[in-house]
Every structure is written in C-alpha cells, then in structure tokens.
Amino acid sequence: MDDQGNQLLEVKNVVKMFGGLRANDNVSIQIEKGEIRGLIGPNGSGKTTLINLITGIYDVTEGSIYYYGKRIDGVKANVIASMGIMRTFQVARVFRDMTVLENMLIPAFTQGQSGSEAKTRAEELLDFALLTRLKDKQAKSLSGGQNMLLQIVRGFMHKDLKLYVMDEPFAGVHQSIKGIIIESIKMMNQEKGVTFLVVSHEMSTVRTLCNKITVLCKGERIAEGTMEEVANVPEVIDAYLGG
Amino acid sequence: MSMGINFIYGIMKVINWSMGEFFMIGAFVQYILLTSFLGATYWYVGVVISALIVFFLGALVQRLLIKPMFVGIIEAKMEYATIVTIAMAIFLRNLAVLIGGPYIYTPPDYAGPTQILTLPISGNRLVALIGALFLLALFYYFIKKSWTGKAFQGVAQNRSGVQTAGVNVLKYDMLAFGIGTALAGAGGALLAPIFLVHPMCGLVPTVRGFEIIVIAGLGSIPGILVAGLTLGIAESLGSAFINPSFVDIYGFILLVIILSIKPYGLFGKAEREV
Amino acid sequence: MKIFTLKNIGMLVLLIVAVFLPFVISDYWCYVLTVAFFYTIMAASWNLLGGYTGQFSLGHHTFAMIGAYTSTLLMSKAGAPFWVSIPAGILLTIFISCALGILCLRVHGIYLALITWAFAEVVRNYFRLHYAFTGGDRGIDSPLIFGTMKPTPYYYLFLGITVFAIVLIAIIMRSRIGYYLRSIRDDSIAARSMGVDIVRYKIFAFIAASGIAGMAGAFYGHSIGLISPVMGDFNEMAMIIIFVVIGGMRTQAGPVVGAISVRYTMEILREYYEIRIVILTAIVILIMRFFNGGLMELFRRVKKWIRRDGEGPASAYQEP
Numbered sequence: 001m002d003d004q005g006n007q008l009l010e011v012k013n014v015v016k017m018f019g020g021l022r023a024n025d026n027v028s029i030q031i032e033k034g035e036i037r038g039l040i041g042p043n044g045s046g047k048t049t050l051i052n053l054i055t056g057i058y059d060v061t062e063g064s065i066y067y068y069g070k071r072i073d074g075v076k077a078n079v080i081a082s083m084g085i086m087r088t089f090q091v092a093r094v095f096r097d098m099t100v101l102e103n104m105l106i107p108a109f110t111q112g113q114s115g116s117e118a119k120t121r122a123e124e125l126l127d128f129a130l131l132t133r134l135k136d137k138q139a140k141s142l143s144g145g146q147n148m149l150l151q152i153v154r155g156f157m158h159k160d161l162k163l164y165v166m167d168e169p170f171a172g173v174h175q176s177i178k179g180i181i182i183e184s185i186k187m188m189n190q191e192k193g194v195t196f197l198v199v200s201h202e203m204s205t206v207r208t209l210c211n212k213i214t215v216l217c218k219g220e221r222i223a224e225g226t227m228e229e230v231a232n233v234p235e236v237i238d239a240y241l242g243g
Numbered sequence: 244m245s246m247g248i249n250f251i252y253g254i255m256k257v258i259n260w261s262m263g264e265f266f267m268i269g270a271f272v273q274y275i276l277l278t279s280f281l282g283a284t285y286w287y288v289g290v291v292i293s294a295l296i297v298f299f300l301g302a303l304v305q306r307l308l309i310k311p312m313f314v315g316i317i318e319a320k321m322e323y324a325t326i327v328t329i330a331m332a333i334f335l336r337n338l339a340v341l342i343g344g345p346y347i348y349t350p351p352d353y354a355g356p357t358q359i360l361t362l363p364i365s366g367n368r369l370v371a372l373i374g375a376l377f378l379l380a381l382f383y384y385f386i387k388k389s390w391t392g393k394a395f396q397g398v399a400q401n402r403s404g405v406q407t408a409g410v411n412v413l414k415y416d417m418l419a420f421g422i423g424t425a426l427a428g429a430g431g432a433l434l435a436p437i438f439l440v441h442p443m444c445g446l447v448p449t450v451r452g453f454e455i456i457v458i459a460g461l462g463s464i465p466g467i468l469v470a471g472l473t474l475g476i477a478e479s480l481g482s483a484f485i486n487p488s489f490v491d492i493y494g495f496i497l498l499v500i501i502l503s504i505k506p507y508g509l510f511g512k513a514e515r516e517v
Numbered sequence: 518m519k520i521f522t523l524k525n526i527g528m529l530v531l532l533i534v535a536v537f538l539p540f541v542i543s544d545y546w547c548y549v550l551t552v553a554f555f556y557t558i559m560a561a562s563w564n565l566l567g568g569y570t571g572q573f574s575l576g577h578h579t580f581a582m583i584g585a586y587t588s589t590l591l592m593s594k595a596g597a598p599f600w601v602s603i604p605a606g607i608l609l610t611i612f613i614s615c616a617l618g619i620l621c622l623r624v625h626g627i628y629l630a631l632i633t634w635a636f637a638e639v640v641r642n643y644f645r646l647h648y649a650f651t652g653g654d655r656g657i658d659s660p661l662i663f664g665t666m667k668p669t670p671y672y673y674l675f676l677g678i679t680v681f682a683i684v685l686i687a688i689i690m691r692s693r694i695g696y697y698l699r700s701i702r703d704d705s706i707a708a709r710s711m712g713v714d715i716v717r718y719k720i721f722a723f724i725a726a727s728g729i730a731g732m733a734g735a736f737y738g739h740s741i742g743l744i745s746p747v748m749g750d751f752n753e754m755a756m757i758i759i760f761v762v763i764g765g766m767r768t769q770a771g772p773v774v775g776a777i778s779v780r781y782t783m784e785i786l787r788e789y790y791e792i793r794i795v796i797l798t799a800i801v802i803l804i805m806r807f808f809n810g811g812l813m814e815l816f817r818r819v820k821k822w823i824r825r826d827g828e829g830p831a832s833a834y835q836e837p
Contacts (some may be wrong), residue, residue, distance in 0.1 A: 055710055081712035093707035095700045097767070106700050109693045110712030154711070260634075308806060322766075325573050325630060326758060327805050333755040334798035341791040446751075450638045453631050489646065495639045498632070502620055 014063035023049040025219040038210035045216040056080040084162035086155035092147035096140035261332035263445025269431025297428025302421035339442035348440040547668040553780040554675035560760040560772035562729035568766040571702035576633030578753035581734030588735040589659040610731025618720035641749030656745025659738040671740040765813030
C-alpha cells in the first residue's frame with residue numbers, strides 16, 4: 001500500500017470490445033486518494049463501459065485495473081464491492097419491492113454490520129437526505145429523483161467505503177435533490193475521505209465539484225486536468241463542438 | 244419444435260412452456276382432418292391446414308396474454324410469462340382430456356413401409372424426416388431472404404432500434420409467436436402417426452426440444468441443427484451400448500456435460516446485462 | 518418486537534383450531550387435510566424460490582418424489598429404519614439440488630426452469646421404466662410410519678412439519694439472507710454491486726426449497742403408504758404454482774391459504790377432475806393478467822377499504 005503512495009485506482013491501457021466495437025480503447029486513468037474526479041465526454045464515449053469495467057460488471061478485453069496496487073480486473077462484482085468500491089447507475093437501480101429502509105440495509109449487511117448499527121446509520125443518512133418520512137414505503141412508489149437520491153445514500157451505508165463511482169447522478173433530478181447530492185458528496189469526501197469518480201454531463205456542476213477532470217471521446221482518453229486546462233485542449237473542443 | 248421455441252425466445256425473450264400443447268393440438272387437428280374430411284392420401288394438405296390453424300391460435304394467445312408484457316402493464320416479465328404459459332399448457336392439456344377423453348387415437352399411415360437400399364424403414368418416419376427437413380429449409384429461407392425475415396432478425400438483435408426504424412415490433416411479436424407455434428403444430432401433424440394422438444403427446448418432443456435449445460444456446464438458430472444431431476447420436480449410442488429403456492437419461496447426461504463445459508450452450512453468448 | 522399483535526393472536530387461534538380439528542371431523546377429511554398440508558409445504562417452499570427469489574424451479578415436485586422414493590426404497594430394499602431413511606432422502610435431494618443449482622444458476626435465470634423441467638421428466642420416466650427397482654407405473658408400497666391406517670397421527674405429523682417448514686421459511690426471510698434473496702429478485706445487478714454474492718444465495722435458496730420439498734415428500738410417502746410416478750407428473754408442479762398464485766405470491770400466508778382453500782375446493786369438486794383443473798388454470802391466467810397478488814392481495818384491499826370507510830377521508834392513506 002505504501003509504495004503506491006497516494007494512488008487509489010489505476011486503470012492501465014484498458015480495452016473493451018463489444019463484438020467489433022471498441023467501447024474503450026487503451027484507456028488509462030490514475031485516481032488519487034481523496035480526489036473528486038470528474039469523467040466527461042459526449043454520448044457513446046465509453047464512460048459507462050469504463051465504470052462497468054472498474055466495478056466488475058464487465059470483464060476487460062485487454063489491459064488491467066489496479067486498486068490499492070492490487071489487480072481487480074476479473075474479480076467478481078460482489079467482491080469488488082466488499083473491497084470498498086460502491087457505484088450508482090445511470091437509471092436508478094433500487095430494489096423496487098423493498099422499502100426504502102430495507103434498501104439501505106443491504107450494503108451494510110453484506111459488509112457484516114450488525115442490525116442495530118446499520119439501522120441507526122441508515123436513519124441518520126435518510127434524515128440527511130430528507131427521506132425519513134418515506135422510509136417504510138416501497139421504493140417503487142418513489143419519484144425518479146427520490147430513487148436516485150436513495151441509490152446514492154444507499155452506497156454510503158458501506159462501512160469501509162473508499163471509492164464511490166457515480167454514473168450521471170444529476171441526470172433528470174430536481175434542483176433541490178441535486179443540492180442534497182452535491183452536499184453529501186462533499187461531506188463524505190471531507191469527513192470520511194471517500195474518493196469519488198463522477199460521470200456527468202453537467203459541466204457547471206462538474207466544474208464546482210471536481211478538482212480534476214478526465215475526458216473520454218469515442219472510447220479514448222483525450223484530455224485530463226482542471227476544467228480550465230481541459231477546456232483548452234483542441235480535441236475536447238472538437239469533440240464537443242465538431243461532433 | 245426447438246426451432247419454434249428458440250425463434251420465439253430470440254424475438255421476444257420469452258419461453259413458451261405450452262409449446263408441447265400446440266404440438267398436441269396440431270396432431271389432433273390433423274387426426275380429425277384425416278379421419279373425417281380428407282382421408283389419409285391427402286395428409287400433406289392436412290399438415291398445412293393444421294399449421295395454419297395452430298398459427299392463428301398461437302397469434303390469438305399472444306394477442307391476449309403475452310402482448311400486455313410489452314406495452315408496460317406487467318412488471319415482472321419472466322415470472323409472468325413463465326406462469327401464464329405453464330398455466331396455458333395445463334389448461335390446454337386438460338381441455339383436451341375433457342373433449343377427447345384420455346384415449347389414444349391412431350391416425351392412418353401416411354405411407355407404407357419402404358426400403359432404402361436394404362434398410363427397411365417405416366414410411367411414416369421417412370415422411371416425418373423429409374417433412375421436418377423441408378420445414379427447416381423453408382423456415383431458414385424465409386428468415387434469410389424475405390423482407391419479413393430480415394425484419395425479424397432486426398427485432399431479435401435490438402428491439403428499440405428497429406422500432407425507431409419504423410418496424411412495428413408488436414406486430415412482429417404476434418407473427419413470431421404464431422409462426423413458432425405453427426412450427427410446433429406442423430410438427431405435431433407430421434409426427435402424429437409415430438407419437439400417436441393423445442392429450443400428453445406433446446410432452447416427449449417438448450422435453451427434447453428444451454434439451455436441444457439448452458445445448459444449442461438460447462436464441463441460436465443454427466445451433467439447433469447441431470444440438471439436435473448430437474442429442475440424437477448420444478441417445479442412440481446410449482441405447483445401443485448401455486440399456487435401451489433409459490433413452491431420456493442419456494440426453495440429459497449429455498446436457499449436463501455440455502453445460503458444465505460451456506455454461507451458455509454450444510452457440511450461446513453471454514448477454515450484455517447493463 | 519411486539520408479540521401480542523392481532524396477527525400473531527390470529528395465527529395462534531388458527532393453530533389451536535388445527536390441533537383440535539381431528540376430534541370434530543371425519544377420518545376422511547382428516548386425510549384430506551393431511552394431503553393439503555403436504556401441498557402447503559410444497560407451495561410455501563416453492564414460494565421461497567419462485568416468489569421471493571424469482572428463480573423458477575419446475576422440478577419442485579420431483580424433489581418430493583426423490584425424497585419419497587429414496588426413503589421408501591432404503592426401507593424396503595435395505596431394511597433401514599425411519600430415522601435413517603428419511604434423513605437420507607432429504608440429504609439426497611439436497612445433494613442433487615446443489616449439483617443442479619451450481620450447474621444452471623451460474624447463467625441466465627431461465628436455465629434453471631428449463632433444466633429442472635427436463636430433469637423432472639427424465640426422473641419421472643426413470644421411475645416409470647425401471648420397474649424392477651421402483652415398481653414402475655404401479656408404484657411401490659411405502660411402510661407406514663405409525664404402522665396404522667388411521668389418519669389422525671399422520672394429521673398431527675404433517676401439522677407439525679408444516680408449522681416447522683413455515684417457521685423455517687419465515688426465519689430465512691427475516692434474516693439477512695431473506696434481504697439478499699429479495700434484492701436479487703428485484704435487481705440482481707444492483708444486488709451484486711452492493712456486495713451480494715448472488716450465485717451463492719440463489720443456490721442457497723434452491724437447496725433450501727428443494728430440501729424442504731424432499732423432507733415433505735419423504736414423510737408423505739410413509740403417511741399415505743403408496744408412492745407412484747404420478748407424484749412426478751407435471752400436473753403436480755402446476756398445482757403447486759396454482760396454489761401459490763391463487764394464494765398470493767411473495768406473501769407468507771399466501772401459499773398456505775392457497776393450498777388449503779384450493780385443495781378444499783378440489784375435494785368438493787372431485788368428480789369433475791379435468792374441469793376443475795381447466796377452471797383453476799383459467800383463474801391463474803386471469804390473476805396474472807389482471808390482478809397480480811391473489812387472495813392475500815384481495816384480503817389486503819378489503820381490509821384497507823374497510824379501514825378507509827371507517828376512519829373517513831382525513832386519515833386516508835395515500836395510495837402510491
């Protein structure tokens with residue numbers, strides 16, 4: 001761990017093929033502990049594929065992924081989750097027939113927390129997310145934004161959360177809920193030192209939230225740096241304006 | 244038979260558990276046609292008519308019961324489809340007992356015993372074999388060459404994609420279900436003199452059909468021919484060298500072996516889940 | 518945890534009624550209820566698998582048959598006593614379901630249904646054809662566990678097993694495993710990303726349900742005295758599904774209510790064998806198509822309707 005210094009996650013020359021399509025082409029990214037990294041790029045640039053590779057939903061075609069210096073490509077998704085990597089999905093994936101509170105308990109249970117401990121923590125988080133009054137309702141009765149929020153705070157239930165990968169957490173979400181999400185990201189980052197990798201289309205949010213940004217286009221990494229640096233790279237301007 | 248099941252699955256991602264009962268209906272229709280209207284000489288006309296009748300029946304079932312799945316009323320799709328088609332199977336089977344009684348009907352022979360070189364062979368089996376090959380060829384030609392067939396390929400690959408390209412997916416679902424069941428119906432009519440006609444006569448071909456599609460891999464049409472042959476060979480080898488009364492078991496053992504080596508079947512691919 | 522809730526008191530009352538019932542009803546109805554208990558166990562354990570976990574086993578009846586045949590054959594051919602043969606029957610079903618589970622639960626869920634179905638037919642045919650060993654279609658006499666034809670002891674035996682099976686299932690569903698199983702049914706990919714080892718818990722559910730079925734089957738054989746390949750008929754599987762769907766999937770009382778009420782109805786209509794199945798399957802199709810939830814959902818709605826009526830609109834619960 002020590003010889004890796006501050007490095008938390010390293011994606012090294014990863015290629016993912018779907019049939020003849022190169023969804024990720026030789027992508028490399030390093031993320032340091034405590035970062036809030038933004039991942040942007042036009043539609044179809046391979047952002048979600050990359051997330052699925054990191055979290056073990058897909059297997060890489062070539063290349064490797066390291067987490068705390070340990071290789072995690074090829075490791076099963078549930079094992080990756082127990083190593084401290086949580087994720088959210090573009091379209092909120094909540095357990096629809098379970099109540100909001102039950103939804104919250106799942107990641108705590110898989111990580112071996114006791115029932116009462118998990119419940120207290122869940123109630124705290126639901127309070128913070130203003131979902132307390134809905135806690136005994138089935139998740140399917142929630143609105144889209146509430147589901148997204150639930151999905152996000154559910155990940156915080158992991159007791160050793162190290163890296164939180166979020167896929168479009170602000171898409172189609174009401175302004176007030178968006179505020180709660182941003183606040184929760186900042187809080188977890190500062191208080192618990194959780195590292196974030198946030199995929200988003202919303203440049204203004206990414207600009208205020210993230211210290212460093214990676215840009216993908218057509219499966220390749222084309223730029224990396226602060227928003228200002230990235231915005232001046234010709235390929236990025238091309239990708240967004242040239243189509 | 245397997246063609247029908249796998250075709251429906253390929254298009255709609257639904258397994259139709261009542262396939263064997265459509266097979267049975269095909270056989271019954273054929274029996275009634277031959278004994279009361281056509282006579283044994285026109286058995287091929289009977290096969291066509293049986294297939295047509297089963298086609299309309301299948302399309303009707305799809306319209307009433309399966310279509311709601313795709314227009315958003317039903318939540319747990321697989322659960323719904325499985326239960327409804329199983330209930331359908333038992334419904335049709337017992338309805339058949341109710342109407343026809345639990346008796347076995349023997350349709351007239353399609354052709355007398357013949358000889359190929361020195362090998363004596365029952366004419367019925369020869370007819371069934373040629374008929375099945377003809378159906379396969381026809382089906383393959385239809386999928387590969389006709390416009391409708393091309394549209395089906397599109398639907399199988401990407402439902403929402405072809406929808407935007409102006410293909411009415413729901414219409415094709417109904418057609419696919421109809422064609423799939425019609426294949427079963429035609430099979431039932433063809434094999435009627437061999438399996439005989441009774442309410443449970445769809446069972447054996449269905450078991451075999453499911454084994455074949457698992458071996459072949461769900462949704463793979465070319466795999467079926469290979470899998471069917473492999474299964475046939477395994478069963479005849481088993482009966483020849485071990486014990487002929489446990490034919491079914493050899494097929495199942497083959498399936499177990501193949502699945503432990505290739506979990507998705509010979510020609511199946513892992514599906515993209517997210 | 519509140520113990521004296523209305524629900525618990527209701528269950529206690531039902532249990533007491535069940536205990537005293539044999540003093541009131543005839544031997545015939547006692548026998549009918551014993552059979553109904555058997556189906557209750559089958560339906561409840563299938564609900565654990567098909568209802569809560571979303572995994573369709575179509576060989577549930579086959580596991581009961583394997584349990585029954587194993588225990589019976591061990592006793593009649595090898596002379597084993599009950600306390601050896603019945604656990605042996607249960608262990609064998611657990612072993613087979615474990616192997617089948619590992620084989621087909623690694624891939625798409627529909628494989629379990631396809632393979633258990635093929636498995637069921639193959640096993641049934643084996644028992645039918647290998648008549649030197651299994652008695653073939655005619656079946657085989659199973660030694661009676663209490664050595665008597667009187668149905669009352671068997672009634673209590675099955676009442677006990679039923680309560681045991683239901684409590685066991687309730688414990689599983691209230692434990693962490695229950696949470697995992699429900700999360701897998703709702704969204705297996707999300708469950709995986711939350712750290713749930715989905716393959717392991719799917720296989721667990723399959724083994725647990727099949728083991729319970731094997732247990733019910735082993736005791737059933739020794740209670741009715743004759744087992745035959747009819748136990749492996751697909752109609753039996755369909756009946757289990759019918760009980761669960763009519764009672765209400767994913768409810769704990771549903772399979773119980775479904776199995777007992779449907780068995781009762783079938784007993785009344787016993788002269789019209791095919792018609793009653795035709796009607797029942799038609800009901801199942803209609804329930805699935807128009808009214809997902811079965812009898813328990815009906816109870817719930819009626820209850821809600823009465824409450825709303827009584828308490829007025831001010832406290833009306835907002836339907837999601």
